[in-house]
Amino acid sequence: VDPRIEHTRRVVTEAALELLGEVGYAAFTMEAAAARSGAAKSTVYRHWPTKIALVADALETLNEQPPPAPATGSVRERIDGLLGHLTRAFADSRLSACIPALIEAGEHHPEVASFLHTYSATRRRTLVALLREGISSGELPAHLDPELASLALSGAVVYCRTMTPAPLSPRRTRRLVDQVLGPRSRC
């Protein structure tokens, strides 16, 4: 209603995202977000009671799903595309820079955990749907459990991002798909 409110929310979230990308979650500060956005600290606190809340809110902005799945090509190729998108998202987006922070914050703040679970579930849902489609069309082995397979695929990507020095390369991502879904059939 009051346009000032919307304006505040916008400029502060934008500043928050910039800051997050620059200094990381731990060094991110309400004061800095306020200062950079030009809003007063009290204004920021009026809208978001805690640092977590602001960050979570700001990240919602970025919660863009992969391009709406052109649905062309084989299931295998579309899965490749999806995983590749995830890999790239984890490799450089501002959101990716916050994921470790969110994981840590989620340990002690249910609302952050909930945000993260929703985020990952949303992402994985598309993958599961695709797997199901491949199974019923016979393109993928019948014994595949779509849930578990999606965990293995997404998990490898997250694991490489968080627990190893280098994220999965696109090429290895494709080979990972082969590992988990079984060898590509001749075509």
Add this chain to the structure above:
Amino acid sequence: VDPRIEHTRRVVTEAALELLGEVGYAAFTMEAAAARSGAAKSTVYRHWPTKIALVADALETLNEQPPPAPATGSVRERIDGLLGHLTRAFADSRLSACIPALIEAGEHHPEVASFLHTYSATRRRTLVALLREGISSGELPAHLDPELASLALSGAVVYCRTMTPAPLSPRRTRRLVDQVLGPRSRC
């Protein structure tokens, strides 16, 4: 040489680990670690210049590997055992409580990242060796890439721990192994 040094290092790291487990990395405080350990703050800083250094040092303490792999039973069963150990480790050990914290800290502090990478590599190495053994003995499919398979397996465990509400159950862990390694052959 000076026994006071060793004593200080011991009591402070112990206190630090307890604190980490209780309050998480973000809320972990040098002052609290000093207070709990009974050491003076200046003493703590004399040994560890930053919070990161203390945490990393304390965690080295915990870097215990799974029981030295009894090496009995089929490769499949031993992999089950290994993954189960990982799942359990992630479910309740003190170290597990710190892993989210480490992931976050590693984003901005190379020494923590390095600790984490070493830790996960060490853990995964056993798994890779086991996979290789299974492949050469013919118990596992020849097309398996041990590295990628281990990433998928460990990744799923980590993913469930960090990005979903509930960790993998032992039962689903076993089914995960089947997914990634292919169906168990009749025996």
Add this chain to the structure above:
Amino acid sequence: VDPRIEHTRRVVTEAALELLGEVGYAAFTMEAAAARSGAAKSTVYRHWPTKIALVADALETLNEQPPPAPATGSVRERIDGLLGHLTRAFADSRLSACIPALIEAGEHHPEVASFLHTYSATRRRTLVALLREGISSGELPAHLDPELASLALSGAVVYCRTMTPAPLSPRRTRRLVDQVLGPRSRC
């Protein structure tokens, strides 16, 4: 505007003066001043960036001159009165307790030096005026240099206070006046 500001300045300076009188400048502590005043340390530092600044500010409060010189009696008697007041001020006021501290601080902090110089100049100005009056009225010898004479008089008081075991007694103060201004004429 904000009444909290004035309140803080008042309670903290009061506490600071008490502390100065009790423990001396060297043992005076920002933390103690904050604690005694009930203000937070950060609040104290918000108003006074350093210990010096707080002390100097607090002492301004005390910069009370001697009772506005009743101007009765001979010039000689009024000078006696003035010197006596100085002697007494140096013997027991809270400010006197700080003068050694200020001298020391002034060595390395221009703002303190400036406070001290202003303070002493103000004090001495009255004395100089009185000397001038006596000279022009013929009550004091014509060859007197009011500036130098005031330095000799004030100097002796300060010297006894700071460099000898005992301050000037009132009686010796009167004899000092005789020394510097020449013997009292018969009347």
Add this chain to the structure above:
Amino acid sequence: VDPRIEHTRRVVTEAALELLGEVGYAAFTMEAAAARSGAAKSTVYRHWPTKIALVADALETLNEQPPPAPATGSVRERIDGLLGHLTRAFADSRLSACIPALIEAGEHHPEVASFLHTYSATRRRTLVALLREGISSGELPAHLDPELASLALSGAVVYCRTMTPAPLSPRRTRRLVDQVLGPRSRC
């Protein structure tokens, strides 16, 4: 006895004096003195229990009296010479740089006060003797109180050094002598 002891005392006092001159008494530190001298902190503390003691000891070194009074010329001129020496000593020697510090320290540490009192008394004794000589020889007025006159003279010098922006110039020092001792008689 033990040559090491003497060596330690010497190198530490030298380092202490250098430091005092450079950073002032307040910023002077036992640790810094130890570090600069190459001695261990514990060694320094073994010889001087407190900062005060070290400083006082170091300053004894400097306690050089004016050149042993050539005793030539009139009393007046010798007094001029003495005061001039005091003025110069107060204007630039390392000891002068510490006098404010000593005054402050003396407020709370009897041994420092005692050092300072002895120092100033020694200095003033020569002046008093000279004054007495002048009085008995008739060169100075009979009504002069040598003690009080010396306080006025020394006091003015100290006062200008400590409480005004500039020390007494040599020229004004001579005029000061005239003020206090009475006009120079024709000769």
Add this chain to the structure above:
DNA sequence: CGCTAACCGAGACGGTACGTCCCGTCTTTAC
């Protein structure tokens, strides 16, 4: 079309923790 309610900026406040520095004491080892 003027009022009032809200939202705003500015920033002071009591706190907590930071990481540094120095104190004066102590323990260990080497000469």
Add this chain to the structure above:
DNA sequence: GTAAAGACGGGACGTACCGTCTCGGTTAGCG
């Protein structure tokens, strides 16, 4: 057995943010 080396508990330093609060100023949008 003295000295050097340096760890120790203690505590103040001055800084940075925290989250709360009080204060006008302005600016909607309702009457």
